[in-house]
Amino acid sequence: MLSQIAELDEFKGAWIRLSQLRPEQLSTLRKISTVESVGSSNRIEGNKLSDADVEKLLSRIRKTSFGSRDEEEVAGYAELMDTVFENYELIPLSENYIKQLHKIMLKHVGKDINHRGEYKKLPNSVAAFDSKGNEIGIVFETASLFDTPRLMEALVDWTRKNLEDTYLHPLLVIGVFIVHFLAIHPFQDGNGRLSRALTVLLLLKKGYGYIPYSSMESIIELNKEGYYRSLRLTQKNIWSGKTNYEPWLSFFLSTLQKQKRHLEEKIRLMKPDTAVPIDLRLSRTAVSILDLFKKRPQWTSAEIAEALNLNIETSKKTVKSLVNAGYLVKHGITRGAWYEGN
Incomplete structure (x- = not known):
């Protein structure tokens, strides 16, 4: 983990040199990454739209009419990510802003109008379903309706204080925040997608400025089994106070490492006539x-x-x-x- 953190922090510093890339080159990288992130984050939760479908939808988006719930979800998530990318410096980590971001994410989904931007009003434990859609068992018991406000207040307060401190590395603090957020499952729907948007928000706030140019969500989509397994292993005893953070933090840091290396490769593969070759691994x-x-x-x-x-x-x-x-x-x-x- 220390080696992974060191590699990510070295890249974080090296990213400043990418000012050598022309604005249109960075714009292209960000556009591709945004399509991948929007598509993957929604497909992780069962959405069926491909990256090509997402790109087509975003290019002709009309906020008054959508052809399906999948399109509504994609449009909302795209708007959420634009909000995070453009305003992360102005968005503090607070319960109120988390609720506002949830509201933006679900603003186009008519079915969710009664609970968007509000903590859950019904139990939402994570269940397993068979091929016919029938529930076959509870995988994980999330926080109760009564405990959710208290747990969210404590989590946000702990995270904010530890991100301001230097005792724990910010990547570890962000990883712990996400696994607890998903254990609480504070909203009726959209917790997984919102958790990934919050990850991006917190990484940007801590200076990882390359995040918008390489999709973290697409890497998670390619390893969904590992994603859910690492979450469950860490969340298994999360309410007992004997939490083993290693499975989730290992997956989280590995995902960020793959994201960073993917961006390195994208830049190295740019043709000489369209990009300035830059070695991001300089000492x-x-x-x-x-x-x-x-x-x-x-x-x-x-x-x-x-x-x-x-x-x-x-x-x-x-x-x-x-x-x-x-x-x-x-x-x-x-x-x-x-x-x-x-």
Whole structure:
């Protein structure tokens, strides 16, 4: 887990360098990711629309008329994600805002008009069904109607305090928040979809700015069995106070790791005439060296070592790797060599 967190945080810092990508390139990445996220998050809950159907619907969306509940759900979730992407800095983590986001998500679904934006009024334990749609048993007992408001207040308060603190890593705090949110199941419907939107919201608020450009939901869809299994293993004793968070946090961090690597691959596969090739796995030393060239166009290895308080051999080795990767251009030979940005 520590290794996964370190990899994600390194990528989080490296993402800042993607300002080199043109706005239209980032727009394309985000558009593709949004379609994948909207389609996958709804299909996880039983929606039947394909990514192609989702893209077609979003391109001709009319808020007055939809052909099915599936289309209503997709339109609402798309609007929810747009709200999160555009306003995450202004949306605090609070029960009131969580209810508002739930209301946005279900705003087009006529069947849900009586409970959208409100905590559940009927029991909603997670059940298993056979191929004919008949319930065959309860998989997980969610929080009772009486306990839900109290548990949500405590969960939001704990999460907000721990995200502000530095004792626990924010990725762990977000993971714990999500597994408890789904255990409470505070709304009559839409808890799974809302939990994934809240995950995106909290990640963006903690500085993981690359999240809108690669779909986390599509990765979960590809491993639905692992998703539900890890949730149940952690939630098994969640009301007893003896919770084993490892199964869920392991799945959660692995999902974020796959999301990040998927985005890396997308960028690397961009054609040279449509994107600037960027190696997002540069070391921190390499990034620091490249930053020097933003302040001054020409440097020697010795000057770089002195400026960054590096061992001269480390400076030479890192500069050589940057030359080989095409980031720097070498001029001169031996002791008289100097470098400039490419």
